[in-house]
Amino acid sequence: MSPSPIHTLDKNGVEITSVGFNRFGFDSEVPLDVLRALYLRPHYVMSSAPNKIKDIEAEAEEEVQHARFTGEHSAYQSKSVYHPSTGCISYTTLSRFPPVKLLAPSNRKRILVTGGAGFVGSHLVDRLMLLGHEVTVIDNFFTGSKTTVSHWIGHPNFEMVRHDVVEPFMIECDQIYHLACPASPPHYQFNAVKTIKTSFMGTLNMLGLAKRTKARFLISSTSEIYGDPEVHPQTEEYWGHVNPIGPRACYDEGKRVAETLTYGFQRQDGVDVRVARIFNTYGPRSELRPS
Ligand SMILES: O=C(O)[C@H]1O[C@H](OP(=O)(O)OP(=O)(O)OC[C@H]2O[C@@H](n3ccc(=O)[nH]c3=O)[C@H](O)[C@@H]2O)[C@H](O)[C@@H](O)[C@@H]1O
Known part of the structure; x- marks a missing residue:
């Protein structure tokens, strides 16, 4: 009873x-x-x-x-x-x-992930969350979806903001993972001017934030910075073979200028930077169409 x-x-x-x-x-x-x-x-x-x-x-x-x-x-x-x-x-x-x-406050990082609702970004968010960090995702949901990270919504360590990285974003953080960018040809060619603007302005804004907050910065670049390579396989020393006015240039040149900015901030302002040139990836949550 x-x-x-x-x-x-x-x-x-x-x-x-x-x-x-x-x-x-x-x-x-x-x-x-x-x-x-x-x-x-x-x-x-x-x-x-x-x-x-x-x-x-x-x-x-x-x-x-x-x-x-x-x-x-x-x-x-x-x-x-x-x-x-x-x-x-x-x-x-x-x-x-x-x-x-459960990390000690001194080990728990405040991490900003741009493009965190996308394929690669959402897996990164999972990993950072499971490790016990505080993660803020900013994404304009152009190709990403809230559903990829919906299993974290409401968690005290997680925040998600709809925001376009071409506009400045102010937050206190220890690390920035900058992934926001349309990544497949149909998406990045949909509005080529916006694509290169996202790469340039978005990266400039995020590097400015990294400089101000002294955050460590990582940008997801791409194997496309090698363009139509004359060298196989491509090593990091190879500079690429890119057509600057072709239909893919908005993405390829956008990521190249983003890398240039990244190393510029490292040399001039001492920002702690990393560049990851991602080759073709697929897996759970990637779109089921060629990209
Ligand atoms: O392999 C690569 O080279 C690419 O890998 C990932 O891209 P991926 O996860 O495959 O692509 P999406 O699933 O489309 O994720 C991109 C995310 O950025 C977001 N985004 C896109 C465009 C934009 O202007 N702002 C913005 O927040 C999208 O909504 C989406 O959530 C990275 O996000 C890209 O920066 C990288 O160039």
């Missing part, structure tokens, strides 16, 4: 079922059991016992006790469970997230 619900009485012995008031056209009345559902359950839980049966029993008992105060509103609260054996912490709000490492 489940324990009887808890009733709170006022000084006249009348049960209190709500707080706030509804008068003068202003309604601030909230049922008490809804409020209790939000604040009564312990938010932070330590779990050292991998014993599943014990955990399930303890959780069931907690549910019963919680339901005595909260009636039908028992599932409204977030919870954080720390597992000392793996050093991970699981956060639960209304949905449950994969466990991420």
Whole structure:
């Protein structure tokens, strides 16, 4: 038999079922059991016992006790469970997230990922989140989709902003991964001027941010900077063979100028930079069409 619900009485012995008031056209009345559902359950839980049966029993008992105060509103609260054996912490709000490492604040980086809703970006976001960092994604969703990172939305370490990198973006961060750019021929040729503007202005804005915040900066470049190469395989010393006015130039030359900017900021301003020239990639979340 489940324990009887808890009733709170006022000084006249009348049960209190709500707080706030509804008068003068202003309604601030909230049922008490809804409020209790939000604040009564312990938010932070330590779990050292991998014993599943014990955990399930303890959780069931907690549910019963919680339901005595909260009636039908028992599932409204977030919870954080720390597992000392793996050093991970699981956060639960209304949905449950994969466990991420619990890092000491000094090891936890504030990381900005531009283009983080895209194919490569979303896998990077997964990795950084699982490692326990704080990740902010900015993306204009031109080719990316919120669904690629929707499993992190609501997580306390995750933020997503709809923003076009051609406009400046101000944030305090320790690292910047700059991936925002249309990457497949139909996408980058859709608006060639915008593509090269994104590469140039976007990279300039992100390098400016890296300079101001002293953030480490990585840009995802491309094997296309080699153009139509005369050397196979291409080594980093090879400078490429690019047609500057051809239909692919907006992407190829855009990434080349982005690399030039990146090394310019390194030489002039001491920005800590990395360039990753990505060759053809595919996998889960990539589009099922040739690119
Ligand atoms: O292989 C490569 O060379 C490319 O790899 C990735 O591109 P990928 O993940 O394959 O492509 P998408 O899935 O289209 O991701 C690009 C992301 O940038 C975003 N984006 C695009 C254009 C723009 O102006 N702003 C912007 O935020 C898109 O919405 C998308 O989320 C990198 O994001 C590119 O910078 C890199 O050039």
